[in-house]
Amino acid sequence: MPTKSDDGAEILDNKEATMPVASAVERVTGNRPHPATLFRWRQGGRHGVRLETLLVGGRRQTSVEAVRRFIQQTTAVANGGEPTASPTQKRRREHGEAKASLQRAGILPR
Numbered sequence: 001m002p003t004k005s006d007d008g009a010e011i012l013d014n015k016e017a018t019m020p021v022a023s024a025v026e027r028v029t030g031n032r033p034h035p036a037t038l039f040r041w042r043q044g045g046r047h048g049v050r051l052e053t054l055l056v057g058g059r060r061q062t063s064v065e066a067v068r069r070f071i072q073q074t075t076a077v078a079n080g081g082e083p084t085a086s087p088t089q090k091r092r093r094e095h096g097e098a099k100a101s102l103q104r105a106g107i108l109p110r
Contacts, residue, residue: 016063016064016066018056018061019062019063020060021038021042021053021060021062022035022038024063024064024066024067025038027064028064028068028071029071041070042060046074047073047074048077049070049074049077051066051070052066052069052070
């Protein structure tokens with residue numbers, strides 16, 4: 001099970017063996033998705049769920065367990081579960097709200 005970092009992001013448990021992201025996904029699914037798909041899963045997520053990764057020696061790594069969690073969570077959301085906002089979406093929304101507030105106050109031009 002992942003733990004949380006200081007900023008609330010999930011990180012891989014140090015008991016999980018890591019490997020390149022494509023290898024872990026292939027081990028679980030039997031398919032090797034396009035690198036762009038893996039990038040999207042890691043960056044923006046799917047249905048608000050992001051694939052947990054670590055940067056090791058300049059390369060992204062994940063675990064088989066993290067891939068299984070990702071698949072279970074995205075399946076649950078796709079089947080009507082509650083989506084979670086990705087940190088990127090939350091940051092964009094907060095940025096937009098702050099900008100609108102500054103515009104209303106006359107600090108930023110409209």
